[in-house]
Amino acid sequence: MSTTLAVNAILVALAMAASFGYFFYKVITLARFVLLGKPENRFDRIGTRLWRMIRNAIFQLANFKRPKGDILYAGIMHFMIFWGFMILLAGEIEILAGGLVPGFTFKFLGYPLYNIFIFSQDFMATAVLMAIVMSLARRFVEHPAKLNYHFGSYLILGLITGLMLTLFAMNVSNGVNPEEPVHGAVNWMLFAGSYIRLFHVTRPIPHVAYEAIWWSHVLMLLFFLDFIPNSKHLHLLGAIPNNFFVNLSGKSMQLQSIHFEAEGVETFGVSKFEEFTWKQLLDGPACTECGRCTADCPAWNTGKSLSPREIILNIKENMKANGPKLVRLKHDEKLPDDQRVALLADEAEGEKRLAARKEDPMAHGTSTSLSPQELWACTTCGACQQICPVYNEHIRAIVDMRRYLVMTESKMPQELSATFRNNDTNGNPWGLGSDARLDWAEGLGVKTIQELPDAEILYWVGCAGAYDDRNKKIATAFVKILQAAGVRFAVLGQEETCCGDWVRRAGNEYAFQALAKQNVETFKKYNIKRIVTVCPHGYYTIKHDYPEFGGNYEVFHHSQFINQLIHEGRIKLTKPLAKTVTYHDSCYLGRHNNIYNEPRNALASVPQVQLKEMNRSFDNSFCCGAGGARMWLEEKEGDRINRVRTAEALACSPDVIATACPFCMTMIDDGVKDKGAEDNVKVLDIAEVVQRAM
Numbered sequence: 001m002s003t004t005l006a007v008n009a010i011l012v013a014l015a016m017a018a019s020f021g022y023f024f025y026k027v028i029t030l031a032r033f034v035l036l037g038k039p040e041n042r043f044d045r046i047g048t049r050l051w052r053m054i055r056n057a058i059f060q061l062a063n064f065k066r067p068k069g070d071i072l073y074a075g076i077m078h079f080m081i082f083w084g085f086m087i088l089l090a091g092e093i094e095i096l097a098g099g100l101v102p103g104f105t106f107k108f109l110g111y112p113l114y115n116i117f118i119f120s121q122d123f124m125a126t127a128v129l130m131a132i133v134m135s136l137a138r139r140f141v142e143h144p145a146k147l148n149y150h151f152g153s154y155l156i157l158g159l160i161t162g163l164m165l166t167l168f169a170m171n172v173s174n175g176v177n178p179e180e181p182v183h184g185a186v187n188w189m190l191f192a193g194s195y196i197r198l199f200h201v202t203r204p205i206p207h208v209a210y211e212a213i214w215w216s217h218v219l220m221l222l223f224f225l226d227f228i229p230n231s232k233h234l235h236l237l238g239a240i241p242n243n244f245f246v247n248l249s250g251k252s253m254q255l256q257s258i259h260f261e262a263e264g265v266e267t268f269g270v271s272k273f274e275e276f277t278w279k280q281l282l283d284g285p286a287c288t289e290c291g292r293c294t295a296d297c298p299a300w301n302t303g304k305s306l307s308p309r310e311i312i313l314n315i316k317e318n319m320k321a322n323g324p325k326l327v328r329l330k331h332d333e334k335l336p337d338d339q340r341v342a343l344l345a346d347e348a349e350g351e352k353r354l355a356a357r358k359e360d361p362m363a364h365g366t367s368t369s370l371s372p373q374e375l376w377a378c379t380t381c382g383a384c385q386q387i388c389p390v391y392n393e394h395i396r397a398i399v400d401m402r403r404y405l406v407m408t409e410s411k412m413p414q415e416l417s418a419t420f421r422n423n424d425t426n427g428n429p430w431g432l433g434s435d436a437r438l439d440w441a442e443g444l445g446v447k448t449i450q451e452l453p454d455a456e457i458l459y460w461v462g463c464a465g466a467y468d469d470r471n472k473k474i475a476t477a478f479v480k481i482l483q484a485a486g487v488r489f490a491v492l493g494q495e496e497t498c499c500g501d502w503v504r505r506a507g508n509e510y511a512f513q514a515l516a517k518q519n520v521e522t523f524k525k526y527n528i529k530r531i532v533t534v535c536p537h538g539y540y541t542i543k544h545d546y547p548e549f550g551g552n553y554e555v556f557h558h559s560q561f562i563n564q565l566i567h568e569g570r571i572k573l574t575k576p577l578a579k580t581v582t583y584h585d586s587c588y589l590g591r592h593n594n595i596y597n598e599p600r601n602a603l604a605s606v607p608q609v610q611l612k613e614m615n616r617s618f619d620n621s622f623c624c625g626a627g628g629a630r631m632w633l634e635e636k637e638g639d640r641i642n643r644v645r646t647a648e649a650l651a652c653s654p655d656v657i658a659t660a661c662p663f664c665m666t667m668i669d670d671g672v673k674d675k676g677a678e679d680n681v682k683v684l685d686i687a688e689v690v691q692r693a694m
Helices: 003-034 046-058 069-100 113-142 151-175 190-198 207-230 232-244 278-286 292-296 308-328 347-359 372-376 383-387 394-408 414-426 462-467 469-484 501-505 509-525 536-549 558-567 597-604 641-650 662-674 686-692
Strands: 457-460 530-533 554-557 580-583 656-659 682-685
Touching (some): 003 278, 046 232, 069 151, 113 151, 151 190, 151 232, 278 394, 292 308, 292 383, 347 372, 394 501, 394 509, 414 509, 457 469, 462 662, 469 558, 469 686, 558 597, 558 686, 580 597, 597 686, 641 662, 656 686
Parallel strands (some): 457 530, 530 554, 580 656, 656 682
């Protein structure tokens, strides 16, 4: 080996050692930060997890959720870059190994294997360059608001472009270099070969220039490696494991219960990053910053300070700010509050962010603290989680921080505090007495479970059905359907109380657990096995939250039950309803429980009904604005969510807007009145539509 080659090999070894050393140091440091989080079991069902990771992360199928428009475009672009680098990795190994061991190549594979290797490198380098052009066109021409436009993104694009161009230049030079004999190399290099033939390239690049290009390529590659842990491209390391540790519980909001009786617990909820679980902390490094969650968020779309992406990224930044101090401490020591960057900021910070975003809607830059305004703006609709390609769990983080504000700091919107008192005193958010729970059923012959202990099913009326005048009509319509079908049903009457859905999403876990335990005991008292409810929020809570308190039931939403009764022929729909009907998907019925077809099938069973879908429907539906305790809070920022959704419904020119949720009914009905369209458009629950056709 010549002295020049030996020196070159030493320099390559030193550069690689420094680069790989720094890379692994950063990765291990970040892993230590993540492991500061609380324990959580995400190691069950290993086979399912491996398959989901391969399907969604390796095969990139998660990038094609709702594959149309910008999502399809971005998915194709990302697929090309990801698989380009996966295949080009072999070529990069050959280049680095050739620097350490002069003359090393993969030619020992023989032919045609090495020619196939050459083809793959040339083809994928070109595909990656095409993807970069697509990315630049998207950023500079389309300029979608959901993207982050910080310097790091352009630096990465520049590095990838430089890597591909230098690789292309080396391929062209090697393709005409007589000292690099490869059987038919030019013919196997589809794009570099075409360039050689088109421009009649006959001589390789001069040695000095080739060395400069080679070193430029290697240094860019090593710099790219070290830039990954310090940039948004950290998701290259976090996204694949995050897809493995995905929530498989069946609960879209897998909230962890708080054990209030546990010793040594001084605060409840999350106010410090290490109070999240390690899986919640992993969401930050996994985030691709694609902005899909924010683009789909009803709060962000109506001018609120909440951006789901920034929730995840701010937690990550807070972890990186406080993590170094914490890992230096012993496990039994805590970082004093005056030495840490706060996870939760004050309200003034939120106002500053909103003002900044109004000035530049695309400036989403992260900080290290979150404001209460952001947390309280969330409707828990699930749109962010449903569209996220790395399956981050935004809602759980938001509710955990709400828990701290409510139960530890007693800081919450004033109107929510009053609603909590109503619920504590009378078992419903309206604050009306339990003696009025059955007033809606007067004259209907409804039996209580005490009167009909062998009932086929328990009808859980819910607070809205019992106390809200508009929703009482829905309860009445549903009862008439049940009676017409000959269903032996009963209600709890005065023994029914709030299911606790909004209480839990608002962060009052203590009050929720008390309600859940009370209701489970009531169900046990009457040996309840099957429950039907009109409210999707009650449906979710009884079905998914109550099992951890010993309550396991067969739960139906009334749209499912009605559709089943129609299918079984237990009710006959003979009266035509020659109306155009558009159906609004409830977030808690659709995204949170995957119930989309049953409500539509029930409506389609009504003679002469013409169903017309809104522009955003099914899993792309837009929230009504009432979930996550927002039913009881005024919208003080931006436009009202229900106004936006109502406008989308009215754009279909319907005669009827159909709903399947008491909260949605209230919000859409108010929206129609606000638009002055109540004389031409009726807002009806599915039960009301079906009952009119009987």
